[in-house]
Amino acid sequence: SHLNQALATSASSYPTSHDQIQKPADTPAFVDNKFVASQAEQWIDLYDPATNNLVTRVPQQTDAEMTAAVDSAQKAFPAWKATSLLHRQQLMFKYVALIRENWDRLAASITLEQGKTFADARGDVLRGLQVAETACGITTQMQGEVLEVAKDMETRSYREPLGVVAAICPFNFPAMIPLWTIPIATITGNTCIIKPSERDPGATMILAELAEKAGFPPGVVNIIHGSAKTVDFILDEPRIKAISFVGSNKAGEYIYQRASANGKRVQANLGAKNHAAVLPDCNKNHALNAIAGAAFGAAGQRCMALSTLVLVGETKDWAPEIAERAKGLKMNGGFEEGTDLGPVISPQAKERIVSLIDSAEKEGATIVLDGRNQKPEKYPDGNWVGPTIIANVTKDMTCYREEIFGPVLVCLNVDTFEEAVDLINSNEYGNGVAVFTSSGATAQRFQKEIEAGQVGINVPIPVPLPMFSFTGNKKSVAGGGANTFYGKPGMMFYTQQKTVTSFWAAADATSTRAGTNMPT
Numbered sequence: 001s002h003l004n005q006a007l008a009t010s011a012s013s014y015p016t017s018h019d020q021i022q023k024p025a026d027t028p029a030f031v032d033n034k035f036v037a038s039q040a041e042q043w044i045d046l047y048d049p050a051t052n053n054l055v056t057r058v059p060q061q062t063d064a065e066m067t068a069a070v071d072s073a074q075k076a077f078p079a080w081k082a083t084s085l086l087h088r089q090q091l092m093f094k095y096v097a098l099i100r101e102n103w104d105r106l107a108a109s110i111t112l113e114q115g116k117t118f119a120d121a122r123g124d125v126l127r128g129l130q131v132a133e134t135a136c137g138i139t140t141q142m143q144g145e146v147l148e149v150a151k152d153m154e155t156r157s158y159r160e161p162l163g164v165v166a167a168i169c170p171f172n173f174p175a176m177i178p179l180w181t182i183p184i185a186t187i188t189g190n191t192c193i194i195k196p197s198e199r200d201p202g203a204t205m206i207l208a209e210l211a212e213k214a215g216f217p218p219g220v221v222n223i224i225h226g227s228a229k230t231v232d233f234i235l236d237e238p239r240i241k242a243i244s245f246v247g248s249n250k251a252g253e254y255i256y257q258r259a260s261a262n263g264k265r266v267q268a269n270l271g272a273k274n275h276a277a278v279l280p281d282c283n284k285n286h287a288l289n290a291i292a293g294a295a296f297g298a299a300g301q302r303c304m305a306l307s308t309l310v311l312v313g314e315t316k317d318w319a320p321e322i323a324e325r326a327k328g329l330k331m332n333g334g335f336e337e338g339t340d341l342g343p344v345i346s347p348q349a350k351e352r353i354v355s356l357i358d359s360a361e362k363e364g365a366t367i368v369l370d371g372r373n374q375k376p377e378k379y380p381d382g383n384w385v386g387p388t389i390i391a392n393v394t395k396d397m398t399c400y401r402e403e404i405f406g407p408v409l410v411c412l413n414v415d416t417f418e419e420a421v422d423l424i425n426s427n428e429y430g431n432g433v434a435v436f437t438s439s440g441a442t443a444q445r446f447q448k449e450i451e452a453g454q455v456g457i458n459v460p461i462p463v464p465l466p467m468f469s470f471t472g473n474k475k476s477v478a479g480g481g482a483n484t485f486y487g488k489p490g491m492m493f494y495t496q497q498k499t500v501t502s503f504w505a506a507a508d509a510t511s512t513r514a515g516t517n518m519p520t
């Protein structure tokens with residue numbers, strides 16, 4: 001079989017521990033509702049981050065294979081567009097039910113390939129599932145407008161699908177982020193090509209299989225694989241009308257420019273450096289728990305991880321107490337009971353994170369908690385970095401300027417609320433931010449003055465649920481954030497407006513002279 005174990009067809013048959021991978025099989029593509037083995041010459045090895053055992057090989061697909069996926073999506077589009085919205089809604093209800101049934105199987109694939117804990121992987125699936133659930137309510141969002149604009153004349157507006165659309169996904173949310181695209185793009189009548197991260201495509205493969213089971217016709221959901229070469233193919237393929245990208249600034253800025261130059265619509269969510277301002281009047285116990293959880297959960301590999309603390313006034317002494325809470329977190333293989341954080345994605349990621357901690361030490365910061373040489377006994381070969389807290393950080397230090405994307409919390413000290421706001425606003429990223437305070441007035445002022453696009457008030461990771469939209473700003477989005485993901489803007493991204501103006505001539509229109517002036 002070309003399917004790896006995480007793709008086994010029964011919902012109850014999936015790996016539940018790291019050592020169940022006996023015979024790695026290659027990851028197939030998914031085209032025309034079928035899994036297809038690739039004839040690729042180049043393959044990308046995918047290792048379990050907890051053990052570094054080979055899990056599968058992901059193809060760098062050939063141009064001919066990728067073209068076949070676009071052919072399939074293009075061929076499926078006219079009939080899919082012509083189905084009624086209520087029909088597509090019925091399929092989405094089935095898709096939602098199937099994702100729920102396969103929840104654990106999806107989560108297991110994520111734990112195996114991405115490394116996050118099984119409980120956290122279930123959350124990854126849930127957040128994507130909620131997008132699909134919300135998409136079921138599309139019928140009221142898709143309504144157009146109508147106005148009688150003159151005597152016997154009216155204008156109506158409609159929202160129509162774009163055609164074939166594509167998503168280029170990051171490694172850190174293998175189910176949630178493909179599900180920012182699949183439900184909204186398809187229910188609005190588009191067909192789609194998903195390129196999962198080459199580091200953990202398993203969950204997307206299961207999502208494709210479930211789309212077929214739900215009754216999506218061949219060609220509506222297709223999966224292609226690879227890295228930069230596949231991305232270039234997507235950017236340059238004229239039949240792909242829109243691109244949804246989530247990932248790093250390096251890839252995203254390039255993708256935004258090249259896709260835009262090729263006339264495509266782009267939505268692109270990029271990197272982050274999320275700050276929290278901690279004020280002396282906050283509920284200290286809540287703040288310490290929230291900060292430790294949000295800094296180290298998912299080993300810090302969330303775009304909304306709380307990675308930077310701005311300790312205001314007397315809270316500057318709180319770093320050791322946060323370290324105490326962090327020490328209580330258990331680092332282990334993601335399938336093990338009671339694990340709080342798993343490994344980071346790759347040996348290269350570990351090396352990068354460790355070198356950023358080293359740089360902080362060299363540049364004069366204080367390492368309050370050092371995770372550099374930690375590893376769980378049972379998994380000595382994984383990519384481990386334990387929770388790390390760096391205090392007395394200043395704005396010029398490398399560990400402050402770069403997104404670390406690991407379980408590392410950097411702490412800066414300021415004296416006043418105003419200084420905290422200035423410091424946070426001077427950062428070039430604008431994804432998420434939090435404030436911890438018991439004062440409604442302070443929270444209100446923070447909310448108004450702060451520039452980041454997603455604000456948490458005593459909430460460390462303020463990711464909006466799918467009835468809202470994901471609203472990062474500044475360098476955390478490309479293109480000024482005009483096209484945000486999911487919610488109403490997500491529906492608008494995947495549709496274009498058509499307006500129809502009609503005149504039904506009155507029976508007494510008898511003049512034979514043509515008018516040439518703009519009607520006034």
Ligand code: NAD
Pocket residue numbers: 168169170171172173195196197198226227228231232246247248249250251252254269270271272302303403405431470472476
């Ligand atoms: P990444 O940019 O390395 O990879 C994302 C996708 O881009 C992958 O599919 C990959 O194949 C492709 N890619 C990578 N390098 C490329 C290149 N040079 N040219 C063309 N394509 C390329 O990102 P990642 O490491 O998978 O994910 C982590 C990053 O994603 C972090 O910066 C994180 O903040 C960001 N992220 C942002 C959000 C958000 O909503 N703002 C959400 C999740 C992750």
